[in-house]
Amino acid sequence: MAKSSYHHGDLRATILAAAAEQIAADGVDAISLRGLARRAEVSHAAPAHHFGDRAGLLTALAIEGFDLLAAEMDAAAGDFHAAAIAYIRFALNHPGHFDVMYRRDLINPDDSRLVQARSRSGAALRSGVAATRPDASEKDRHATQLAAWSLVHGFAVLWREGALEQSPLNPGSDPETLARAMIATVRFE
Structure with missing residues (x-):
């Protein structure tokens, strides 16, 4: 479950920032919703909830x-x-x-x-x-x-x-x- 999903304030912005950081570091092929959730320390469902x-x-x-x-x-x-x-x-x-x-x-x-x-x-x-x-x-x-x-x-x-x-x-x-x-x-x- 989410470690701090309710403490982010703007969860959507947090996920986008984590995605931009990961793409800059590892390339776009490294992006997965589940991996991004771990990186942003949110529930695995949070990225899908916000972005589909x-x-x-x-x-x-x-x-x-x-x-x-x-x-x-x-x-x-x-x-x-x-x-x-x-x-x-x-x-x-x-x-x-x-x-x-x-x-x-x-x-x-x-x-x-x-x-x-x-x-x-x-x-x-x-x-x-x-x-x-x-x-x-x-x-x-x-x-x-x-x-x-x-x-x-x-x-x-x-x-x-x-x-x-x-x-x-x-x-x-x-x-x-x-x-x-x-x-x-x-x-x-």
Whole structure:
């Protein structure tokens, strides 16, 4: 039975935090509802009660991740460079969330709360890009937005996977300094 399930206050948040920590440490394949209950020191039924199943848990974690990402990117206030750094910083600071947010095979991609959260986070990066090309056609704006997203997402994944550790493209900088240098080279025409 639960050791301290009634002492957590916000059991849902406790389970999500434990899931994010475990994914960051051991990868998403290590997540099971029963193992997560042990890690969070709650009854084995608590995760299923709050999330239904593993996909429900990971969907809730992805929603939380997109909400956190939107909050960080909203602070960039339409500045592409600031939004790009915020995206990369989020990926590096919230690996447990980031690892499930774009994994359609793990989550319920049509969940309305997920669709809304994903839309909010994407709007911040899109607005930063749109500000750089206010006179661009819709087609060109979309292509530029896709390029910007690919750039920041790709950099974050390369850094997190260790691909830049011994690369001649990394002069030994910390990821944010290296990302700022990379993003400063981006010109929208």
